[in-house]
Amino acid sequence: MFIQRIVLVLIILSCSVGLAQAEWEEVAGSDNVTVYIDPTTHRTDKKSGLVKMWVLYDSTIVTKLSERSSFLSLRSHVQYDCNGERVRSLQASYFEGHMADGKVVFSSSTEGQWHPVAPGTIGETLRELACSIGKT
Numbered sequence: 001m002f003i004q005r006i007v008l009v010l011i012i013l014s015c016s017v018g019l020a021q022a023e024w025e026e027v028a029g030s031d032n033v034t035v036y037i038d039p040t041t042h043r044t045d046k047k048s049g050l051v052k053m054w055v056l057y058d059s060t061i062v063t064k065l066s067e068r069s070s071f072l073s074l075r076s077h078v079q080y081d082c083n084g085e086r087v088r089s090l091q092a093s094y095f096e097g098h099m100a101d102g103k104v105v106f107s108s109s110t111e112g113q114w115h116p117v118a119p120g121t122i123g124e125t126l127r128e129l130a131c132s133i134g135k136t
Helices: 002-020 121-133
Strands: 026-029 033-045 048-062 071-082 088-096 106-107
Touching: 002 026, 026 121, 033 121, 048 121, 071 106, 088 121
Parallel strands: none
Antiparallel strands: 026 033, 033 048, 048 071, 071 088, 088 106
16 A cells, blocks of 8 residues: 555646646747747736736857856746736746756846836737637
Protein backbone atom coordinates (compact mmCIF):
# COMPACT_ATOMS: atom_id res chain seq x y z
CA MET A 1 0.00 0.00 0.00
CA PHE A 2 2.83 2.40 0.90
CA ILE A 3 4.62 1.79 -2.43
CA GLN A 4 1.37 2.38 -4.35
CA ARG A 5 0.99 5.78 -2.65
CA ILE A 6 4.56 6.72 -3.52
CA VAL A 7 4.03 5.69 -7.15
CA LEU A 8 0.78 7.70 -7.28
CA VAL A 9 2.51 10.80 -5.85
CA LEU A 10 5.36 10.46 -8.35
CA ILE A 11 2.92 10.17 -11.25
CA ILE A 12 1.02 13.26 -10.11
CA LEU A 13 4.25 15.23 -9.67
CA SER A 14 5.57 14.22 -13.08
CA CYS A 15 2.33 15.34 -14.73
CA SER A 16 2.33 18.69 -12.94
CA VAL A 17 5.92 19.55 -13.95
CA GLY A 18 4.78 20.24 -17.52
CA LEU A 19 2.14 22.66 -16.27
CA ALA A 20 4.79 24.98 -14.86
CA GLN A 21 6.32 25.61 -18.28
CA ALA A 22 5.08 28.63 -20.20
CA GLU A 23 3.12 28.16 -23.38
CA TRP A 24 4.41 31.15 -25.30
CA GLU A 25 2.39 32.34 -28.29
CA GLU A 26 3.88 34.87 -30.69
CA VAL A 27 1.72 38.00 -30.86
CA ALA A 28 3.82 40.85 -32.24
CA GLY A 29 7.24 41.82 -33.38
CA SER A 30 9.58 44.15 -35.17
CA ASP A 31 12.89 43.74 -36.97
CA ASN A 32 14.79 43.05 -33.74
CA VAL A 33 12.23 41.84 -31.19
CA THR A 34 9.57 39.14 -31.16
CA VAL A 35 6.90 39.40 -28.46
CA TYR A 36 5.11 36.46 -26.92
CA ILE A 37 2.38 36.03 -24.32
CA ASP A 38 1.49 33.08 -22.13
CA PRO A 39 -2.32 33.03 -22.38
CA THR A 40 -2.56 30.48 -19.57
CA THR A 41 -1.43 33.23 -17.16
CA HIS A 42 -4.12 35.74 -18.19
CA ARG A 43 -6.13 36.94 -15.18
CA THR A 44 -8.91 39.55 -15.27
CA ASP A 45 -10.45 41.45 -12.38
CA LYS A 46 -13.84 42.24 -13.92
CA LYS A 47 -14.71 44.90 -11.31
CA SER A 48 -11.59 47.01 -11.79
CA GLY A 49 -10.87 46.19 -15.44
CA LEU A 50 -7.30 45.25 -14.53
CA VAL A 51 -5.66 42.37 -16.39
CA LYS A 52 -2.44 40.52 -15.51
CA MET A 53 -0.44 38.48 -18.00
CA TRP A 54 3.12 37.24 -18.59
CA VAL A 55 4.89 38.71 -21.62
CA LEU A 56 8.20 37.65 -23.16
CA TYR A 57 10.36 39.90 -25.34
CA ASP A 58 12.97 37.98 -27.34
CA SER A 59 15.61 40.07 -29.10
CA THR A 60 17.99 39.31 -31.94
CA ILE A 61 20.36 42.00 -30.62
CA VAL A 62 22.28 41.83 -27.35
CA THR A 63 21.24 44.75 -25.15
CA LYS A 64 23.50 46.06 -22.39
CA LEU A 65 22.08 46.67 -18.96
CA SER A 66 25.42 47.77 -17.54
CA GLU A 67 29.11 47.43 -18.25
CA ARG A 68 29.02 43.88 -16.87
CA SER A 69 25.66 42.52 -17.99
CA SER A 70 23.60 42.23 -21.14
CA PHE A 71 20.48 40.35 -22.17
CA LEU A 72 18.67 38.80 -25.12
CA SER A 73 15.25 38.24 -23.55
CA LEU A 74 12.98 39.78 -20.95
CA ARG A 75 10.10 38.04 -19.19
CA SER A 76 7.69 40.39 -17.46
CA HIS A 77 4.50 40.04 -15.44
CA VAL A 78 2.47 42.95 -16.71
CA GLN A 79 -0.75 44.59 -15.52
CA TYR A 80 -3.02 46.43 -17.95
CA ASP A 81 -5.75 48.91 -17.04
CA CYS A 82 -8.35 48.24 -19.72
CA ASN A 83 -10.51 51.19 -18.68
CA GLY A 84 -7.68 53.70 -18.26
CA GLU A 85 -5.43 52.54 -21.14
CA ARG A 86 -2.39 52.25 -18.88
CA VAL A 87 0.23 49.61 -18.17
CA ARG A 88 2.77 48.73 -15.48
CA SER A 89 5.28 46.00 -14.78
CA LEU A 90 4.76 43.89 -11.68
CA GLN A 91 7.87 41.76 -12.04
CA ALA A 92 10.63 41.42 -14.63
CA SER A 93 13.61 39.15 -15.28
CA TYR A 94 16.30 39.72 -17.88
CA PHE A 95 18.02 36.64 -19.35
CA GLU A 96 21.32 36.24 -21.16
CA GLY A 97 19.75 33.73 -23.56
CA HIS A 98 16.79 33.64 -25.92
CA MET A 99 13.26 32.78 -24.76
CA ALA A 100 13.96 33.37 -21.04
CA ASP A 101 16.78 30.85 -21.06
CA GLY A 102 20.20 31.04 -19.51
CA LYS A 103 21.42 33.06 -16.57
CA VAL A 104 19.19 35.76 -15.06
CA VAL A 105 21.29 38.93 -15.29
CA PHE A 106 18.79 41.20 -13.53
CA SER A 107 15.47 40.71 -11.78
CA SER A 108 12.99 43.06 -10.18
CA SER A 109 9.81 42.32 -8.28
CA THR A 110 9.03 45.95 -7.57
CA GLU A 111 5.61 47.04 -8.74
CA GLY A 112 6.19 49.74 -11.35
CA GLN A 113 4.41 53.01 -11.90
CA TRP A 114 1.45 53.22 -14.28
CA HIS A 115 2.29 54.55 -17.75
CA PRO A 116 0.00 55.48 -20.62
CA VAL A 117 0.07 53.13 -23.59
CA ALA A 118 1.35 54.94 -26.69
CA PRO A 119 -0.80 54.53 -29.81
CA GLY A 120 0.62 52.46 -32.65
CA THR A 121 3.14 50.60 -30.47
CA ILE A 122 3.65 46.96 -29.53
CA GLY A 123 2.48 48.04 -26.06
CA GLU A 124 -0.87 49.06 -27.51
CA THR A 125 -1.16 45.74 -29.32
CA LEU A 126 -0.44 43.88 -26.07
CA ARG A 127 -2.94 45.94 -24.08
CA GLU A 128 -5.67 45.43 -26.68
CA LEU A 129 -4.97 41.71 -26.73
CA ALA A 130 -4.91 41.39 -22.94
CA CYS A 131 -8.14 43.33 -22.61
CA SER A 132 -9.90 41.32 -25.32
CA ILE A 133 -9.04 37.82 -24.04
CA GLY A 134 -12.08 36.34 -22.36
CA LYS A 135 -14.52 38.91 -23.77
CA THR A 136 -16.64 36.61 -25.88
